[in-house]
Structures are given as C-alpha cells and as structure tokens.
Amino acid sequence: MTASIESTSVRRQNVGRSAAVAGVGGLGGGRRRRITPGRVLVVAALLACSVVFIYPFVWLVSASFKPRGEVFDNQIIPETFTLQNYVQVWQEAPMLLWLGNTVLVTVLAATTVTLSSALVAWGFSYFRFPGRNALFGLVLATMMLPGAVTMIPTFLIWNAVGLTDTLYPLWAGNLFGSAFYIFLLRQFFLGLPRELFDAAKIDGANNWQLFSRIALPLTKPAIIVTLLFEFQAAWTDLMRPLIYLRDSSNFTIPRGLKSLVDRYGFGGEWHWEIIVTASVITTVPMIILFFLGQRHFVEGIATTGSKG
Amino acid sequence: MTATTQRTPAAVGATRPRQAQRVNRRRETRAALLFISPWIVGFLVLTLWPVLYSGYLSLTDYDVFNAPNFVGLENYQRLAADDDARRAIGNTFFYAVIQVPLQVIVSLALALLLNQAGRSSGFFRTVFFLPRMTPPVAVGVLLLLLFNGQDGLINEVLGWFGIDGPNWTTDSAWVKPGLILMSLWAVGSSVIILLAALRNVPTELYDAARVDGANPWQKTTRITVPMISGALFFVFIINSIDALQSFTEAYTAYFGAGNSTYSNEAAEFYSIYLFREAFEFLHMGYASALAWVLFVIILAITLVQLKVSKRFVYYEGDQR
Numbered sequence: 001m002t003a004s005i006e007s008t009s010v011r012r013q014n015v016g017r018s019a020a021v022a023g024v025g026g027l028g029g030g031r032r033r034r035i036t037p038g039r040v041l042v043v044a045a046l047l048a049c050s051v052v053f054i055y056p057f058v059w060l061v062s063a064s065f066k067p068r069g070e071v072f073d074n075q076i077i078p079e080t081f082t083l084q085n086y087v088q089v090w091q092e093a094p095m096l097l098w099l100g101n102t103v104l105v106t107v108l109a110a111t112t113v114t115l116s117s118a119l120v121a122w123g124f125s126y127f128r129f130p131g132r133n134a135l136f137g138l139v140l141a142t143m144m145l146p147g148a149v150t151m152i153p154t155f156l157i158w159n160a161v162g163l164t165d166t167l168y169p170l171w172a173g174n175l176f177g178s179a180f181y182i183f184l185l186r187q188f189f190l191g192l193p194r195e196l197f198d199a200a201k202i203d204g205a206n207n208w209q210l211f212s213r214i215a216l217p218l219t220k221p222a223i224i225v226t227l228l229f230e231f232q233a234a235w236t237d238l239m240r241p242l243i244y245l246r247d248s249s250n251f252t253i254p255r256g257l258k259s260l261v262d263r264y265g266f267g268g269e270w271h272w273e274i275i276v277t278a279s280v281i282t283t284v285p286m287i288i289l290f291f292l293g294q295r296h297f298v299e300g301i302a303t304t305g306s307k308g
Numbered sequence: 309m310t311a312t313t314q315r316t317p318a319a320v321g322a323t324r325p326r327q328a329q330r331v332n333r334r335r336e337t338r339a340a341l342l343f344i345s346p347w348i349v350g351f352l353v354l355t356l357w358p359v360l361y362s363g364y365l366s367l368t369d370y371d372v373f374n375a376p377n378f379v380g381l382e383n384y385q386r387l388a389a390d391d392d393a394r395r396a397i398g399n400t401f402f403y404a405v406i407q408v409p410l411q412v413i414v415s416l417a418l419a420l421l422l423n424q425a426g427r428s429s430g431f432f433r434t435v436f437f438l439p440r441m442t443p444p445v446a447v448g449v450l451l452l453l454l455f456n457g458q459d460g461l462i463n464e465v466l467g468w469f470g471i472d473g474p475n476w477t478t479d480s481a482w483v484k485p486g487l488i489l490m491s492l493w494a495v496g497s498s499v500i501i502l503l504a505a506l507r508n509v510p511t512e513l514y515d516a517a518r519v520d521g522a523n524p525w526q527k528t529t530r531i532t533v534p535m536i537s538g539a540l541f542f543v544f545i546i547n548s549i550d551a552l553q554s555f556t557e558a559y560t561a562y563f564g565a566g567n568s569t570y571s572n573e574a575a576e577f578y579s580i581y582l583f584r585e586a587f588e589f590l591h592m593g594y595a596s597a598l599a600w601v602l603f604v605i606i607l608a609i610t611l612v613q614l615k616v617s618k619r620f621v622y623y624e625g626d627q628r
Contacts, residue, residue: 072459123343148599153358176350236443254445262565286441305501
C-alpha cells in the first residue's frame with residue numbers, strides 16, 4: 001500500500017500535464033507512465049476486486065447452462081453442458097411476450113420522458129418570466145417527495161379510468177416530464193450561449209424552432225443520457241408492475257421473473273435452473289445497453305454528482 | 309410566439325416602446341408557460357392532488373371497494389402501537405445505518421484505487437459499474453443463490469478459510485447482513501461520482517504536501533477526503549434516501565406468493581410493509597398514514613444531514 005501511494009505525486013504531475021494538454025481534467029485517464037511497484041500493487045488490488053464484481057455474472061451465466069441437479073455446484077465450467085434450460089424457460093413462461101411488453105414500455109417511457117422533460121427544461125432555462133425561480137424551486141422540491149406518498153392516489157386514478165392491468169400506468173406518467181431530468185437538461189440548456197438564439201431569431205426562427213433546431217441538437221449528449229437512464233429505470237422497475245399488472249400476459253420481464261421466483265423458488269417447486277436462465281435473459285439487455293452507451297452512462301452519473 | 313416580438317419601432321415616441329416591452333414580456337411568459345405546461349399538468353394531477361388525497365386517505369379507513377370512512381387520527385394512533393410497523397422501522401434503520409456508511413467507504417476505497425490506476429482505470433471502472441446495470445429483481449435472485457446456506461458460493465468460499473458460514477437466507481439474524489453485503493455489489497455509481505471528484509482535486513496540493521513531508525495516509529485524510537467532501541456528502545445523502553426506501557431485492561427474495569415457508573420478518577423493510585398493507589391487504593388508509601410517516605422520517609434525516617454537513621463539507625469557490 002505504502003509503495004503504491006508513494007508514486008502519487010509523480011503521477012499527479014503527469015496527470016496535471018496531460019490534462020493541461022487535453023484542455024480538460026475530465027475522466028480520460030492519464031498518459032503512458034513508468035511501471036512502478038506501486039502501480040503493480042494497485043492493479044493487482046483492482047484485479048482482485050474485479051473478480052468479486054464480475055464473478056456473480058459468470059456464476060449466473062454458467063448456472064444457466066447446467067442441468068437442474070448441478071445449478072448449485074459452484075463450478076465455472078458446467079460439468080454437463082445443456083441448452084435445455086433456454087428451451088424450457090420459453091415453454092414454461094411467455095418470455096417473448098414479456099420481453100415485447102418490456103421493450104414497448106421502456107421505449108415509450110424513455111422517449112416520452114425525454115421529450116417532455118426537454119420541453120419543460122427549455123421553458124425554464126431560456127425564457128424569463130415572473131415567478132420562474134419559485135416554480136423551478138417547486139420542481140426541485142418534488143424530488144424530495146418519496147414515491148410512497150403519491151403511489152396510492154396514483155393507483156386510484158388509473159383504477160378510476162379503468163386502465164389498471166394495462167401497460168399505460170407504467171409509462172404514460174412520463175408524458176408530463178420528470179423533475180430529475182428537467183433539472184439535468186436545464187443545466188445543459190443554460191450552458192448554451194444566448195447569442196446563438198438571438199442570431200437565429202433575427203433570421204426569423206420562432207420559439208419552437210429555437211428549441212427543436214438549435215437547443216436540442218446542441219444538447220445531444222444530455223438527451224442521450226436521459227434516454228439511457230430512463231430506459232434502464234423502466235426496464236428494471238418491479239414496484240409499478242407489481243401494483244398494476246395482474247394478468248401474466250401483461251407482465252414486464254422483471255415482473256415475470258418475480259412470478260417465476262414465486263413458482264419455482266424455495267416457496268415453490270425448486271426449479272432454480274429456470275429462474276437462473278430467466279435472470280440471464282432479464283439482465284443481458286441491460287448489459288448490452290451499457291456497452292452501447294457506456295461513455296454517456298459514466299459521464300451522466302459523474303455530472304449528476306457534480307451538479308448535486 | 310414568433311420572432312416578430314423583437315421588432316420594436318423605437319422611434320415612435322416614449323410610451324410606445326414601454327408598451328411594446330410589456331407586450332414582449334407577456335408573449336415571453338406565454339411561450340414559457342406553453343413549454344412548461346406538461347409539467348404543470350403533471351404536477352397538478354400526478355403530484356399535488358395525490359399528495360392532498362393521500363393526506364386525506366391517511367385519516368380514513370379505505371379498501372378501494374367501499375367509500376373512504378373518516379376515522380380521524382386513528383391510523384396514526386394504530387401506527388404508534390403497531391409492533392409490525394415498529395419491526396419494519398427497526399429493520400430499515402438497521403439496514404440503512406450499516407449499509408450507507410459501508411457503501412460510502414467501499415466506493416471511496418475503490419475510487420481511490422481507480423484514481424491510481426492510470427490507463428487501466430477505464431476498464432476497471434466498467435467492471436465496477438456493470439453490477440449496477442443488473443435489474444434489482446435479478447440481484448434478489450442472486451442473493452438467494454449465492455448466499456444459500458447449504459450450497460451457496462459465499463459459504464463455500466468462507467469454508468476455504470475454515471469458516472462455517474451462517475444460513476444467510478433463512479436465519480433471521482443473518483438475513484439483513486446478507487442483504488447489506490449483496491447491496492454492496494452495486495456501488496458502481498457512487499464510485500463514478502467519487503472518482504470524478506478525485507480527478508478535480510488540484511495537484512498542487514499534493515506537491516505542497518510532499519514538500520512538507522506528508523505521508524500517504526496524511527495526504528488522503530488531510531487533502532483528498534476534505535477536498536471531495538462535497539461529493540462524499542452527496543453520495544451519503546442519496547444512498548441514505550435509497551436505503552430508507554429499499555424494496556425490490558428484499559421483496560424478490562423473501563416476499564410474494566408462496567413465500568410463507570421461511571423466516572422473512574427480518575427482511576420486511578418499511579417500504580415492503582407499506583406496499584403489502586396497501587396492495588396485498590388493501591388497507592389503503594393505513595398505508596397512506598405509513599407513507600406520510602416515511603416522508604417525515606426521510607425529510608428529518610435529510611435536514612439533519614444537511615445541517616451537520618455545513619460543518620464538514622468544503623465546496624470549491626465557496627466564499628460564503
């Protein structure tokens with residue numbers, strides 16, 4: 001440990017220099033450096049931690065290729081390799097239907113919340129009007145409200161209009177924007193130079209064009225972050241599907257997975273190979289999503305922290 | 309709505325520009341409200357009304373099928389005497405008080421390591437973040453499998469060191485520690501936030517410390533931690549709010565249909581208790597009271613944390 005931090009100051013200077021060259025102190029990592037004992041120790045420690053973080057995935061994927069009796073044998077390479085679980089899970093549960101429902105909900109949730117939040121954020125960042133700051137304070141204040149407080153009346157609304165046990169309650173609320181994304185997008189809109197819009201106005205652009213032709217394209221990274229965050233949130237949500245969905249043909253994939261846990265888990269028939277396989281199917285799309293938008297995820301989260 | 313608002317005939321006398329300015333302002337306000345209108349509608353229908361109605365429901369007896377029956381403060385009195393609610397609060401605090409500091413410490417340690425890793429830090433950052441992408445339902449499943457008392461991986465590894473691991477998922481004394489350990493798997497976003505803060509610490513400070521002969525431990529505790537205290541505090545608050553509302557992993561593992569067979573009282577967090585009261589037993593009035601108490605608890609804890617933080621947290625450029 002000592003040696004590893006000994007090299008700190010050397011490294012610091014290097015980072016300072018390379019950051020200066022790059023013009024930003026961003027997330028990029030440093031330049032080529034000498035290999036020191038300290039660095040070797042750091043990398044060794046990181047590798048050890050990585051095993052802890054990666055192994056559960058390996059375990060899960062490996063178990064999904066094992067027959068029922070071997071699921072719990074904790075071996076990396078399945079003793080008996082089988083694809084039977086993937087065949088069986090498709091027969092036991094309407095996985096394709098669940099995946100379809102989930103894709104529908106996540107796409108609608110992500111696009112609607114992004115568009116509506118961007119509109120609202122633009123309204124709060126570009127225009128000046130009396131009461132703006134008070135109103136925006138109200139937006140921020142709603143973030144402090146736990147979902148539990150509004151959960152029951154919101155359910156009663158959907159119940160009153162007869163739309164429980166449909167997919168609408170899982171995304172339609174997003175048509176009205178979401179405080180967190182409004183906050184995030186507003187920060188980005190505020191960073192755009194005002195002269196840009198004054199110039200466009202002189203050229204005859206109206207308010208809608210200022211928003212859609214100039215502001216939106218220029219904040220593309222923030223838009224992508226919003227889409228990705230909400231896509232993940234909608235895909236992984238369990239609470240709302242639990243509240244709203246009764247018929248298993250309407251389930252999203254996490255709700256479906258939960259029903260499989262109930263049916264085949266410790267309280268049920270002990271077919272863990274099915275649960276394990278369904279878990280892999282539920283998780284893989286999120287892993288793919290991460291690798292598609294990795295940079296945006298990381299930068300989005302880092303921004304969230306610095307703006308808080 | 310159009311750019312015509314901009315064309316102010318300035319030369320036409322003193323009163324006209326002011327009038328035009330007022331028209332301008334009114335047009336700008338109208339345009340702004342148009343853009344904001346989705347939020348206004350959503351706020352009125354999906355926040356303000358639910359908040360008010362939830363407050364009202366908390367004073368009633370309501371089961372969805374029959375009209376709410378006003379009972380005054382009965383639900384709150386019942387809550388004060390409810391052993392199950394008290395256990396749920398106890399479970400939640402136990403979880404939060406251990407999980408939040410652990411999560412902050414672990415993510416700080418990982419961020420400090422990553423900050424020393426040079427070019428390989430991008431790779432490791434990805435590795436540490438991946439669990440965060442796992443749907444919490446799947447995390448609940450992993451918990452049941454990896455922490456299984458008989459054949460789970462955790463106990464097998466403990467066995468290599470001669471430790472006879474407990475029955476994490478069935479022994480009520482070990483259910484919450486199991487949940488806490490599993491939750492640490494998903495520290496990824498805290499790590500990223502702290503790492504970003506570490507990268508912003510000015511290097512001159514370390515150079516100065518080196519000249520003064522500071523050792524690595526001193527550099528970490530006297531420079532690094534104070535300099536990123538803003539981010540640390542942010543991570544602390546966000547994780548506290550999350551921990552107090554923890555639901556999905558524990559619910560997946562220990563509740564739902566067909567899960568009456570083994571000890572799950574130890575895993576019944578406040579949110580789970582509230583959810584079951586509302587949607588399994590249809591005690592909507594009582595559940596609303598539970599929700600308001602949760603709101604007050606979270607608000608109080610957050611305010612206390614904010615107050616305490618004023619003493620410890622350093623913000624760059626903070627001249628107040």
